[in-house]
Every structure is written in C-alpha cells, then in structure tokens.
Amino acid sequence: xxxxxxxxxxxxxxxxxxxxxxxxxxxxxxxxxxxxxxxxxxxxxxxxxxxxxxxxxxxxxxxxxxxxxxxxxxxxxxxxxxxxxxxxxxxxxxxxxxxxxxxxxxxxxxxxxxxxxxxxxxxxxxxxxxxxxxxxxxxxxxxxxxxxxxxxxxxxxxxxxxxxxxxxxxxxxxxxxxx
Numbered sequence: 001x002x003x004x005x006x007x008x009x010x011x012x013x014x015x016x017x018x019x020x021x022x023x024x025x026x027x028x029x030x031x032x033x034x035x036x037x038x039x040x041x042x043x044x045x046x047x048x049x050x051x052x053x054x055x056x057x058x059x060x061x062x063x064x065x066x067x068x069x070x071x072x073x074x075x076x077x078x079x080x081x082x083x084x085x086x087x088x089x090x091x092x093x094x095x096x097x098x099x100x101x102x103x104x105x106x107x108x109x110x111x112x113x114x115x116x117x118x119x120x121x122x123x124x125x126x127x128x129x130x131x132x133x134x135x136x137x138x139x140x141x142x143x144x145x146x147x148x149x150x151x152x153x154x155x156x157x158x159x160x161x162x163x164x165x166x167x168x169x170x171x172x173x174x175x176x177x178x179x
C-alpha cells in the first residue's frame with residue numbers, strides 16, 4: 001500500500017508538471033503577440049495669487065426733490081444722471097458704483113449683476129423705492145494686471161404716498177467670475 005500511495009503521488013506530480021509548462025509557454029506567446037508600449041508625461045499646476053474685488057465707490061443717486069410721481073433717476077456708467085418725471089436733482093452727490101479687481105496676472109473676469117430689483121428702505125422701514133436695470137462695464141487697468149468695474153442702475157419712485165423725505169438704503173450683490 002505504501003508503494004501505491006507513492007506511485008500515485010508521482011503520477012499526480014507528473015500530470016501537474018506538463019500543465020504548468022504549457023501555461024508558461026502560453027504566457028510567453030501572449031507577451032510576444034501583444035507587445036506593451038508605455039508613455040510618460042508630466043503633470044503641472046500653476047498657482048496664482050488670490051483675486052480680490054474691492055468696493056471703491058457706492059452707487060449713489062444723490063439728493064432728489066420729488067414734486068410729482070412717478071419719477072426715475074438713472075445713474076449711468078459714464079457718470080451722468082438722467083431724470084424721468086418731475087423731480088429736482090440739482091447738485092452733486094451721485095456716482096456709479098466702482099469696484100477694483102486685482103490679483104493674478106493678467107486679471108480676466110466676467111460679472112453677474114443682480115437679476116432682480118432691489119428695495120431701498122427708509123430709516124423708519126416704512127417706505128421704499130426700487131433700484132433695477134443694472135448696467136456695468138469692465139475696464140482693464142495697468143496693462144491687464146487689474147480691472148475696474150463701473151456699475152449704474154435706475155432708481156424708481158412710485159406713488160408719492162409711498163415715499164417720505166429721508167435717506168433710503170439697501171444692499172445688493174454682484175458676482176465676479178475669474179476665467
């Protein structure tokens with residue numbers, strides 16, 4: 001019985017060897033038939049300085065004396081003020097908004113203006129006027145190293161009963177997208 005066990009082990013070993021040898025030959029043939037090609041590349045990243053947008057001047061419509069409503073006051077991006085309706089706007093105190101954009105070289109950006117009207121509320125929070133029809137233009141400064149944004153809008157004063165004398169204010173947001 002010992003001899004039989006020994007013989008079957010040898011037989012088993014003999015059966016495994018030819019199969020293993022066949023597998024090695026097949027792998028050699030496979031590698032020759034499908035040659036590999038490797039390519040190398042370099043990954044790079046450029047880190048630029050942080051962009052900043054800073055307010056230089058608020059959007060100001062100035063002093064407005066309303067005799068009849070409705071009234072519109074437009075502050076343009078070229079720095080002029082136009083009045084629609086019966087209002088007295090003598091004197092200064094108006095200006096388009098100005099933002100300064102810097103950082104990186106060169107600064108390239110686009111702007112998203114408010115997409116809806118903004119309410120300006122008086123100090124008592126009982127009366128309001130509306131700002132809408134936003135307009136803006138980007139200007140390159142310093143050979144493209146910085147930009148300025150000039151922004152104007154239209155102030156609408158509705159029914160005279162809806163406004164009182166006083167200061168009206170509100171906030172809006174604009175978004176700078178850096179390309």
